[in-house]
Amino acid sequence: MTTQTASREMKSLHFNERKPAMTPADKVVGAVSHTALTIWSLIVILPLLWTFMSSFKTSSEIFASPFALPSQWRFDNYVKAWTEAGIGSYFLNSVIVVGSALVIVMVLGAMCAYVLARYVFFGSKAIYYLMLAGLTFPIFLAMVPLFFIMRNIGLLNTLPGLTLVYVGFALPFTVFFLFSFFKSLPHEITEAAALDGAGEWRTFFQVMLPMAKPGLASVAIFNFLGLWNQFLIPVAINAAGPRVLSQGLAAFAGQMGYAVDFGALFAAVTVTVVPVLIVYVIFQRQLQGSVSQGTSK
């Protein structure tokens, strides 16, 4: 910091005659940048705002004018989407499946990454590459056999089955990310724990896991977004089961076809979008931090 201020002072001394901090060119660049970024922000925000606004309109109001505000702010559409279209129960299913899958995959992924990162044994490299393979192949390749595996073990069209599959497909990413994280933790601490009488289990849960918290938080955020948004897996192996949100939303949009209730559809989309958006805005600092953590290390 001090060297930077020093160099800045030196520079301003050097260019003493051209004193203003912002040159005209700077101003132009700044203005152009702000304009470009503002346009981009509008492209992002306007569709969301429009969806939100339309969720309060009736179908005839939507067709009359895409811009007009609703004649009155009624919540009929939300009630309809939540109860009649079943978005409420889909939402709950999603929370249950994604929540439990997230907890399981974080625990199992951390354990697996820890063993792979801290112990050398026969086959450890092979397991590592097996994980890499799971990351490279497209999920689509697995869908047909997976359908029959689920049917054979009786978990087709069930939420526990869906949860297990989510765990399986989120595992390689989790292991990869945490592998490098556990690798970077100092070995002295494990030794200290062992000298203090902690067994393998206790060393992991009471020493290593708490130290990995920053890494765990980043992975958990990405896993949550990935699983919450998952669409292919539920439509393939849970088509006739209790629907999760993404699946239910698609079914609702599909069954409406070209007719009926667009207001309720907008309300359903809003219900899907807003909770995650709010959580994101609250935690955006940590998230931005975790993106930079993931890339700079």
Next chain:
Amino acid sequence: MTSVKGKSLRVDGGASAVVAPEAAPPVYKRRRKPLTFDKISFFVVFLGLPLAIYIVFVISPFVQAFGYSLTDWSGFSPKQNFIGLENYRRLFTDDIFMKAMGNNILLVIVLPIVTIVLSLVLATLVTVGGSSRGQTKGLRNSSFYRVVSFFPYTIPAIAIGIMWGQIYDPSGGLLNGILTSLGMEQFKSFAWLGDKNTAMIATMFVIVWGFIGFYMVLFVAGIKGIPAELFEAARIDGAGRFRTAVSITIPLIRDNIQTAYIYMGILALDAFVYMAALNSGGGPDNSTLVMSQQLFFTAFTKGQFGLASAMGVVLAIATLIFSGLVFLVNRLTGGDKDVSL
């Protein structure tokens, strides 16, 4: 690091107060690595449990898919005849599948480039758009842009698809509303997704919209990791903003760009959700049909599981070829060399 150590000490202190219910064997005796119950159970649970789930639900389906792709299995019949590469021959003579593959190739060429160029430009504007005096500064109030840009990434893809389907709606949609109010009457009831000339472009725009923000945040993080002295040195040497971006920034975040390129390409080879939401039937003249849609239809509607598995294998091979190409191009253009300044 010191804070981390302090934390672990605290945890240890707390641990000693907890009385373990089972009589754990004294640890210092394990020096010669005898297999204690603690150690065995540790490996069984820590490695066995995750691996079991992973192998049953991920690896075994992948392996089985290759096997199924060589049979004429229709799933519900007990019989499956080995027919060699017949399924693959059928695929490569099937006009609809080849059309779908062509669309995927188009997506793989266009989507990564457009997304990465735009997000790089935005990331550059955010990070080095500030004053050219003194330390390289980002644009003022840029965190607002960053937060907003990331919004689409938090929205489920299916919701993005449905939302844009309504925006593109010929009569009540936002897009035509804006265009007609700007005086372009010819768009009064133009069906963006129903015209084979615009369906693909409109669809691509939606996917790009969904991902620019994420890669922008990724690149901003990468650019912030570059030491400020490098930018300063370049400026003192007389490099302008454009030159700095091309000769300093891009080479230094090259790895991030390569990662982004591969992710975007894999997404373009899949693209199932977006296509299903915007034009579930494949679009006018199959102009937005992709391989994944065809696979899903063949498997779960027509029940031709052998053929569908072959499509999955083609998709997997295409993914591998693509990733390999990106690595190769990056290496040939000098990506593995250290950037010397």
